[in-house]
Amino acid sequence: MAIGKIRVKNPIVEMDGDEMTRVMWALVKEKLLNPWLDMKLEYYDLHVKRRDETDDRVTVEAAEAVLRHGVGVKCATITPNEDRVAEYGLKKMWKSPNGTIRSMLDGTVFRKPIFAKNIRPFVSSWKRPIVIGRHAYGDVYDNSEMAVACAGTAVLMFTPAPGGAAAWQKIADFTGPGILQGIHNTDESIRNFARACFAFALDEKIDLWFSTKDTVSKVYDARFRDIFRQEYETSWKAKFDAAGIEYFFTLIDDAAARAIRSEGGFLWALKNYDGDVLSDLVAAASGSLAMMTSVLVSPKGCFEYEAAHGTVQRHYYRHLRGEETSTNSMALIFAWTGGLRKRGELDGTPDVVRFAAALERAALGTVEAGIMTGDLLAVARKSAGNRRVTTEGFIDAIGGRLRRSLVRKRAGEDRS
Secondary structure, eight states: OOOOOEEEEEEEEEEEHHHHHHHHHHHHHHIIIIEEEOOEEEEEEEOOHHHHHTHHHHHHHHHHHHHHHEEEEEEEOOOOOOOHHHHHOOOSEEEHHHHHHHHHHHHHEEEOOOOOOOOOSSSOOBOOOOOEEOOHHHHHHHHOEEEESSSSSEEEEEEOOOOOOOOOEEEEEESOOOEEEEOOOHHHHHHHHHHHHHHHHHHHHOOOEEEOTTTTTHHHHHHHHHHHHHIIIIIHHHHHHTOOOOOOEEEEHHHHHHHSSSSSSSSEOOOOHHHHHHHHHHHHHOTTTTTEEEEEEEHHHHHHHHOOOOOOOHHHHHHHTTOOOOOHHHHHHHHHHHHHHHHHHTTHHHHHHHHHHHHHHHHHHHHHHHHEHHHHHHOOOOTTTTTOOOOHHHHHHHHHHHHHHHHHHHHHHHOH
């Protein structure tokens, strides 16, 4: 049965990536999206060599495009270290493209594990997903740092923009070589972060936890704590009480211990670096790093969806040698479905929203039918129907399930 393509009204910004995730990105588009959708994509190639060729200008242009169009979808990308500079012959160790994009868009990254009925979380008490709300501005991702070569004194100094006396304080006296790092944040960005987290928790009807180390960082972390408390008391407490949910603040080490013993089902708000680390921990403990959705919600009115994991370097090297791989594409697929759903909501095109939901059902249904990649097979509940499939075989299986679902739906509509 021939099925007409669903039109996506306005552009989606597409940001291609690196290594094995780039291979899967192309397969997902070819097999799951292009057969069904008439999409307008504004394409930016964030391959590490392309970023190097453009002196990373392409990353800035991609972020500017998301600001223009409102919705972007991003593949996983390499953040170069010394080994990567040598491997790809790069000019320098470019900054994290995610860090650059998030700095320009600001906002909060929400990451939620994808739960499947037949995948056991490693933390046996977890019954519902723990959502990570990660502040997407500042900290080490937009830092200044240097190595010092000899003895001397390091100071932290601020010069007021209108002029006047500079404020400074000593950081440390060095007796020999060492390192320095400076980080920052703004009240405006922290407040936007708090508002986004309170709004998300209220919308999902789940408790909100927020944790820092304010006993050690008595100015930096304490500012986060105070702004969250002010926002809650002035704008959200009555709404939370009416919804039967709570806001809870505690030290980050205490929150980590509580999270392990919990049943899940809450939003855990975290500063940028903390959220980076703990979102991977939650994803892995929930079953797999590839089973995690991720969206950057910007106060500037735009949304960026991405795969929350890395570029799967080891599998890529196998792929280059012509060896079989079994790499999980779920996070990439859900990045696309998230972007398509939001594009459909913003454009008022329910067919696009319904397609996104159908693709998510097909992907989850494939896993729950026992057809899965190697990472999931290792943690799945034992069943005679379980079978390991290749990278492309997994996407093909999802494509077949999606086709059957859409054909049945169209047949039902034709009969009515």
